[in-house]
Amino acid sequence: MSTDVTSDANGKPESGASGSVASAEATPSQAPQIPASPGPTSPGPASQAPVSGKMSRESVTVIVTLLVATFVVILNETIMNVALQRLMTDLQVSASTVQWLATGFMLTMAVVIPTTGFILQRMSTRGAFMLAMGLFSGGTLLAALAPGFLVLLLARIVQAGGTAIMLPLLMTTILTLVPMSKRGAVMGNVSIAISVAPAMGPTVSGIILDNFSWRFMFVFVLPVALAAFAIGAKYLTNVGEREKTTLDVPSVILTVPAFGGLVYGLSQIGGAEAGVVPVIALVVGVVCLALFVFRQLKLQKSDAPLLDLRAFKFRMFTVSTLLMVVAMMALFGGVILLPLYLQNTLHLEPLETGLALLPGGLAMGLLGPVIGRIFDKVGPLPLTVSGSVLMVLTLWQFSRLDEGSSLGWVIALHVTLSLGLALLFTPAFTTGLNPLPPHLYSHGSAIISTAQQVSGAAGTALLVSIYAVVSASSNQVAGMQAAFMAATVIAVAAVVLGAMMRKTEGAGGHGGH
Numbered sequence: 007m008s009t010d011v012t013s014d015a016n017g018k019p020e021s022g023a024s025g026s027v028a029s030a031e032a033t034p035s036q037a038p039q040i041p042a043s044p045g046p047t048s049p050g051p052a053s054q055a056p057v058s059g060k061m062s063r064e065s066v067t068v069i070v071t072l073l074v075a076t077f078v079v080i081l082n083e084t085i086m087n088v089a090l091q092r093l094m095t096d097l098q099v100s101a102s103t104v105q106w107l108a109t110g111f112m113l114t115m116a117v118v119i120p121t122t123g124f125i126l127q128r129m130s131t132r133g134a135f136m137l138a139m140g141l142f143s144g145g146t147l148l149a150a151l152a153p154g155f156l157v158l159l160l161a162r163i164v165q166a167g168g169t170a171i172m173l174p175l176l177m178t179t180i181l182t183l184v185p186m187s188k189r190g191a192v193m194g195n196v197s198i199a200i201s202v203a204p205a206m207g208p209t210v211s212g213i214i215l216d217n218f219s220w221r222f223m224f225v226f227v228l229p230v231a232l233a234a235f236a237i238g239a240k241y242l243t244n245v246g247e248r249e250k251t252t253l254d255v256p257s258v259i260l261t262v263p264a265f266g267g268l269v270y271g272l273s274q275i276g277g278a279e280a281g282v283v284p285v286i287a288l289v290v291g292v293v294c295l296a297l298f299v300f301r302q303l304k305l306q307k308s309d310a311p312l313l314d315l316r317a318f319k320f321r322m323f324t325v326s327t328l329l330m331v332v333a334m335m336a337l338f339g340g341v342i343l344l345p346l347y348l349q350n351t352l353h354l355e356p357l358e359t360g361l362a363l364l365p366g367g368l369a370m371g372l373l374g375p376v377i378g379r380i381f382d383k384v385g386p387l388p389l390t391v392s393g394s395v396l397m398v399l400t401l402w403q404f405s406r407l408d409e410g411s412s413l414g415w416v417i418a419l420h421v422t423l424s425l426g427l428a429l430l431f432t433p434a435f436t437t438g439l440n441p442l443p444p445h446l447y448s449h450g451s452a453i454i455s456t457a458q459q460v461s462g463a464a465g466t467a468l469l470v471s472i473y474a475v476v477s478a479s480s481n482q483v484a485g486m487q488a489a490f491m492a493a494t495v496i497a498v499a500a501v502v503l504g505a506m507m508r509k510t511e512g513a514g515g516h517g518g519h
Contacts, residue, residue, distance in 0.1 A: 065183040067241050069192065072135070072176045075234040077199040079142050079169040082227055083111065084207030086162075088356045089220050096220060097155045104155075107162050109273060114166035116269040116459045119452055120261050120313050122174040126448035127251050130244040134175050139235040142168030146231055150224035161224075170455075173200070177451035181439055187382060193436045194378020197428060198371040205367015208345075212357035254305055257312035260298040265456065267291025272463035275471065313456075314449035317442055322510045323450060326438025327457055329390065329503040333430050334458050335465030336401060336497045342466050343473060343493075344404075344420065347486050351409055352416070362417055366424035373428045378436075386433035390504030393429025398497045400426060405490035408483050430500065433507065440510040469493055 061069075086107055094104045126134055145164030152158035176196065184192045214222050271288030298313075305311040318324050348354045348362055381389055400423040407416065435454070442450045469489040477485030 061184060061188065064243055068131070068179060068243055069176075069183065071234065071238050071242055072172070072179055073195060073199055075135070075139055075231075075238065076172045076176050076196075077203045078227065078230050078234055079138075079165075079172050080199055080203040081207050081210070082142070082146070082165060083169060084204040085211045085223050085227070086111075086207075088208045088211045088360060089215055089223060091356075092215055092220050093155075093158075097158070099155050106159055109270065110159055111162045111166045111169075112273060112459065112463065113266050113270055114163045115170045116265040116456070116463075117261050118167050118170035119174065119455045119459060120265055121258060121452075122171055122455070123313050123449035123452040124251060124253060125171060126175060126178050126451075127445075128253075131175070131179060132238070132242050132244055134171060135238045135242055136235070138168040138171035138175060139231065139238060140168070141165070142172075143228065143231045143235055146224050146228045150221050150228060152221075174448060174451040174455055177435070177439065177454075178448045181442070181447045181451075182444065186440070189440065190378040190381035190432065190436050191375060192378065194375040194381070194432045196435070197374025197378075197432055200371075200431070202367055202371030205364055205370070208356070208360035209364050212360045216357060252310055254301070254310060254312050257298065257301050257305070260294050260301060261312075263290050264294035264298045265291070265460065267294060268460050269463045272460070272467040275467050311449075313452060314446055315453075317446050317450040317453055320441045322441055322508060323438045325503055325506050326434045327454055329394075329430065329434045329500060329507070330438075330454060331457050331461040332496060332500045332503060333394075333397070333427060333434070334461040335468070336397060336493045336500070337427055337462070337465070342470060343486055343489050344416075346473070346482075347407065348413075348416070350482055351407075351486070352411075352413060354413075362413060363420060365417055366420035369421045370424035370428045370431075373425060374432055377428055378432050381433050381436060385509035386437045386507040387505070387509075389429045389433045390507045391501070393426045393433075394497065394500035394504035396422060396426030396429065397500060398494055401490055401494040401497050405487045405494060407486070407490075430504065437507055437510050465493075465496070 090101075090104050090107065093099070093107070094101060097104070125137075129137065142165050145161045145166075145168065148164060149158055149161035152161055176199075180189065180192055180196070210226075211223050214220075214226065267287045268291035271284045271286075271291055274284035275288065299315065302311040302313055302315050306314065306316060318327075344363065345359050348359045349356070354362065377389060400419050403419050404423075438454065439447070439450050469492060472492050473482075473485040473489040475485070476488040
């Protein structure tokens with residue numbers, strides 16, 4: 007019961023790596039529907055991707071449940087952005103202190119995501135889902151009842167632990183259940199969760215804060231989270247197989263200073279009062295990341311890495327990951343800079359800013375399924391080249407905005423940028439993950455998600471630093487223009503990488519053989 011597709015020339019590992027990757031884990035190619043360790047077996051129809059034809063009803067139920075849950079947890083990631091000023095007043099804390107509600111969330115994501123490859127292989131689909139939504143729902147309840155800042159920060163950290171598991175779980179499940187001919191369309195639906203949800207966050211929180219206490223940001227999310235938890239508990243079936251992998255404690259310990267140090271250092275180094283601490287964190291992060299990589303390469307010899315880096319032996323996975331890194335650097339920097347421009351230069355209120363950015367987020371998400379279906383027919387190259395060129399041209403136009411620019415033009419540019427990113431994300435995700443054998447699905451998803459977190463922090467740090475330096479010597483408009491010009495230069499790399507994309511077939515059930 008394996009899929010009928012194998013890696014083509016563009017999907018195979020380079021320099022004979024196929025054998026080493028394939029031999030790393032033979033069992034996924036044999037019978038994915040049978041758990042390797044004791045536990046409930048999954049129904050046959052939902053156990054793996056069918057060779058051809060439509061997905062089973064069970065498979066659709068699993069994916070829709072995970073999509074809804076992912077939408078909820080990602081919506082929560084950005085819902086706090088507009089509320090920080092209110093929280094400073096209500097909780098009587100400084101700006102540097104309240105910022106930890108965002109920084110702590112991001113740090114937790116950066117540390118937990120690299121471990122999700124192990125978590126998803128060790129636990130059943132239902133088990134991983136219940137853990138993720140249990141953490142998220144518990145954190146949301148704790149946040150709604152938080153008596154002070156420290157408890158609220160703890161609640162955000164617990165929420166982040168659940169959020170970090172959801173997206174890799176969704177990606178891994180799609181790769182397991184969805185036939186190759188339908189993956190682009192289904193991955194396009196994922197963009198609704200990862201694009202519309204963060205775009206809606208500031209708008210939703212702005213509406214809530216205009217009418218209710220900040221606690222209602224969590225009160226309104228909690229019933230939806232609990233409903234997703236209950237539906238998943240009742241209907242979610244286990245897919246793929248569980249493996250008796252062992253947890254390498256030194257690797258887990260290294261993830262904290264490695265990924266946590268990188269994300270913290272990059273996110274804080276551009277601040278006005280950064281000091282020497284972020285630089286030290288960044289250096290420690292780089293050193294520990296090198297040690298982490300060395301440790302994983304050593305553990306790969308015994309097939310026991312925490313994060314299996316053999317996914318990089320597949321050329322299209324490497325190219326797609328780099329494309330995602332470049333796109334996220336440009337996107338995250340823009341997400342920070344554009345609200346600053348709208349509020350400081352065009353003098354919009356926070357709610358008006360959220361509403362101005364909403365059309366772009368909706369466009370990116372709603373176009374995702376359409377772009378996914380086009381991808382299934384034409385492959386990645388036309389989409390990634392078009393998307394990267396659009397991104398470069400739009401960021402260049404952003405660098406020409408000034409005090410006299412109209413709000414309508416800014417919204418039109420943001421919608422165009424969102425279209426370009428939509429043309430990049432679905433092909434990059436699908437093309438990168440397609441050639442991986444089943445035992446690398448969860449690791450590949452974890453690698454891409456980790457790269458997104460680190461590159462987003464790096465893009466934010468770089469562009470905000472440029473904005474701050476130029477603004478100090480000139481004015482805010484000049485700072486914004488310089489930062490967007492830097493984002494334009496970064497985005498040129500996406501054009502080169504987009505032109506390197508090629509259609510890949512999947513290793514599927516063959517496991518890379």
